[in-house]
Amino acid sequence: MASTTAFIDIPQGPDRVWQLIGGFGSLPDWLPYIPESELSDGGRVRRLTNEDGGVIVERLEAFDHAARSYSYAIEQAPFPVTGYLSTLSVHAVPGRPDAARVEWSGSFTPVGVSDADAEELFHGIYTDGLAALLKTVRA
Template sequence: MATTTASLDIPASPERVWQLIGGFDSLPDWLPYIPTSELSDGGRVRSLRNEDGGVIVERLEAFDDKARTYSYSILQAPFPVTGYLSTLTVHETPGQDTARVEWSGTFTPDGISDDEAIALFHGIYADGLAALNHTLTVPDQRV
């Protein structure tokens, strides 16, 4: 089993960050490479579509609004891994109006090396956190 974690300090309150990312169906609000998400199974399953039209189906495994964290597994995806479980958490930074967002995952590579799988998901997490930071800190440019 392989693991990876990416984290980023974002100059926004933990409450504001969680308000944006805490909904299991909220990825299109802050992750540009996931333009659509549809919930099913009472809100416990999300079907995502990426920019290329690929489908990723994920199940909510745990949710704690007070602790600002949720975990999910992958039911269907074009990734070369099995047993995928990921957690997204927003932490307070004591004495600052800053949130530390952590995105971590565990998985078993299937047909690729541990290092290749780790690089794949670490890149997804790091790019996602950068997009989140951009969404929260860059003024809306739409007309």
């Protein structure tokens, strides 16, 4: 099993950042390469459409509003992995009430690619996504 984690500090309080990203259907609000998110199954499944029209289906596995965190699994996607589980969380930055640390992590089993290649793919997705979040917050 492979895994990767990326994080970024955002110049907004954690509650405000969580308000933006904490909804399971909220990716289009801050992630430009996911312009559509359609919820089903009582809000536990999201069908994402990327800029190229590709579809990714993810299932919410855990949600903790108080801890500002949710975890999800991929049910359908064009990625070379199985057993994908990811967590998106927002934390306070000690000594900085005006800042939040957003962490995006995932674990998965590569299929047809090396652990390093799969880790590089998802690390890039997380890093690019967090950079887009920072840009959205600053806009």
